[in-house]
Amino acid sequence: METLMAIVIGILFTIGTYLILTNQMLRIILGLSLISHAINLMIMVMGGLKQGGPPLLTEKLHTFTDAIPQALILTAIVINFAVTAFLLVLSYRTYKKHGTADMNKLRGNEHE
Amino acid sequence: MNNLLIWPVIMPLIAGLIFILFRNHIRLQRIISLIVMVLVSGISIIIIGQIKNNGIQTLQLGGWQAPYGIGLVGDMFSMLLVLTSSIVSLCCLLFSFKTIGQGREKHYFYSLFLFLITGVNGSFLTGDLFNLYVFFEILLLASYVLVSLGGGKLQLRETMKYVIINVLSSAFFLIGIAYIYSLTGTLNLAHISVRIAEAGQDGFITTVALLFLLVFGIKAGLFLFYWLPGSYQVPPAAISALFAALLTKVGIYAIIRMFTLVFYHEPEITHTMIGVLAALTMILGGIGAIGYWDISRILTYNVIIGSGFILAGLATFTSFGLLGTVYYLVHDMITKALIFLIAGVIIYLTGTRNIKEMSGLIRNHPYLGWMFFIAALALIGIPPLSGFIGKVFITRGSFEAEYYWLGAIGLITSLMILYSLMKIFMNVFWGETILSEDEEKGSTKGLILPLVLLTALTIALGIGPEWIHSYVEIAVDGLMDPEVYIEAVFAGNDIP
Numbered sequence: 001m002e003t004l005m006a007i008v009i010g011i012l013f014t015i016g017t018y019l020i021l022t023n024q025m026l027r028i029i030l031g032l033s034l035i036s037h038a039i040n041l042m043i044m045v046m047g048g049l050k051q052g053g054p055p056l057l058t059e060k061l062h063t064f065t066d067a068i069p070q071a072l073i074l075t076a077i078v079i080n081f082a083v084t085a086f087l088l089v090l091s092y093r094t095y096k097k098h099g100t101a102d103m104n105k106l107r108g109n110e111h112e
Numbered sequence: 113m114n115n116l117l118i119w120p121v122i123m124p125l126i127a128g129l130i131f132i133l134f135r136n137h138i139r140l141q142r143i144i145s146l147i148v149m150v151l152v153s154g155i156s157i158i159i160i161g162q163i164k165n166n167g168i169q170t171l172q173l174g175g176w177q178a179p180y181g182i183g184l185v186g187d188m189f190s191m192l193l194v195l196t197s198s199i200v201s202l203c204c205l206l207f208s209f210k211t212i213g214q215g216r217e218k219h220y221f222y223s224l225f226l227f228l229i230t231g232v233n234g235s236f237l238t239g240d241l242f243n244l245y246v247f248f249e250i251l252l253l254a255s256y257v258l259v260s261l262g263g264g265k266l267q268l269r270e271t272m273k274y275v276i277i278n279v280l281s282s283a284f285f286l287i288g289i290a291y292i293y294s295l296t297g298t299l300n301l302a303h304i305s306v307r308i309a310e311a312g313q314d315g316f317i318t319t320v321a322l323l324f325l326l327v328f329g330i331k332a333g334l335f336l337f338y339w340l341p342g343s344y345q346v347p348p349a350a351i352s353a354l355f356a357a358l359l360t361k362v363g364i365y366a367i368i369r370m371f372t373l374v375f376y377h378e379p380e381i382t383h384t385m386i387g388v389l390a391a392l393t394m395i396l397g398g399i400g401a402i403g404y405w406d407i408s409r410i411l412t413y414n415v416i417i418g419s420g421f422i423l424a425g426l427a428t429f430t431s432f433g434l435l436g437t438v439y440y441l442v443h444d445m446i447t448k449a450l451i452f453l454i455a456g457v458i459i460y461l462t463g464t465r466n467i468k469e470m471s472g473l474i475r476n477h478p479y480l481g482w483m484f485f486i487a488a489l490a491l492i493g494i495p496p497l498s499g500f501i502g503k504v505f506i507t508r509g510s511f512e513a514e515y516y517w518l519g520a521i522g523l524i525t526s527l528m529i530l531y532s533l534m535k536i537f538m539n540v541f542w543g544e545t546i547l548s549e550d551e552e553k554g555s556t557k558g559l560i561l562p563l564v565l566l567t568a569l570t571i572a573l574g575i576g577p578e579w580i581h582s583y584v585e586i587a588v589d590g591l592m593d594p595e596v597y598i599e600a601v602f603a604g605n606d607i608p
Contacts, residue, residue: 032283035283036283039286042287043290048294068299083253083279083282086253086256087275090256090260094268094271094272097263098268
């Protein structure tokens, strides 16, 4: 199971990297959020995908899933949500002001 | 357990949240934010006294003992930085009252300012790796908005780059956390240190260490600083001074913390790498500082040189090098804020950023000129100003560790700083006065107080380093010996 997850994470990273390397603003943002999804999956796999019950103390259960990675992912998702929302609004405003969504045209070195 | 430790984090947060409700009460917001910053400074002085008498102070939140809970750890190094950052931000706050403008004030400037302080103080104080990530995100989100607040064309463009590079580096930060968790099974910094010391720092852990160096290096402006000059020069002076003084320093703090507490077993690889990156940073920053005629650009490249020089002290990994690092870090926060605020006043007066179009300001503004001169000398490291002692110790440490090239590059870049700052001084303050007092675009009324405060601090730190030497020595002893930190966190409990 872990191997399969590793391959899935790898594919997500590949697509994310490809999207970041394009010059369209929206694609870069999509690439960033794909990468952060890949990382969330990765944190979960790093905690170990154990077969077992919820991490509550009872006498019957002997194996249980590690809860910390899930708490970490929850926090990471919330932060990533806020950042992505901000980034989308920012890119919209930038597009409105500059009239372009092409990052190559936003280099801005020659006229300063 | 010391409940005082939470106050520097939680007071700005609560005040910032309250300000959102009282959006139009600007006077109230100004007064409360001033009070908060003064209180934070006072509390950090009290905590520093406690650390001096009783050792490192900790607070295990919710009473969960380490390593199960999330704890705050105030050692001397982090508390010195909290104190310096709150004094510096107090001065930036005083400066912003006159310059920031009503539009920004009504759009939650003070809330964002205090959220930024929350993130900075939290990053300095936390004892948990994931918590460090969360505080980094708090300060970054506040900084994203502060850079773009106002919505000018240049601001939006530079914010895009700033946000994208930082989101990416935060993503790498999470990857590093995931690896560390799978390798050690814990996120408490002290516990990670114990586990790595037990198991030995093998190749894989060293790779993860380099990943953390990359992450914090991006935030500290270490070598990967290409986003920095653009995004630090677009916001108003009060904000860019705050960024120059605090933001890169948080990254530097994280590097120093990680590479003295956790990844200290393979200095031949990791610390040499830091040294190489620091040397490259200093050289490239120096070239940038010499090359431009735009006053903000020259100063932002000086921020980069500062980052490189501070980390050169860490790279030597000797107690003299680290002593210099702590001194220089404190000095750099104060002086960078001072010089950015002075540059803000200059731009405010002349209405231009190009130093070729300025001349002879010293006739009408002698105090401004002399304060710039003092700040410039302090940055170069001329005795008896504050930069001297740090520079001496870092250079001595690098020669002691036989990194002669690193010490030499540090001294050569001092000359580059000298050239770049004297270029500003001669162009802006000397020469014929082309701008009479009536033609000036703004006035210096009410702006001199924060500048005088920071100048006085620079001089005091330079003349009387003995006053803080005992504190800095405690900080360095803590950095050189991770056991002190670990014992304080676990407080005699068994380490699982």
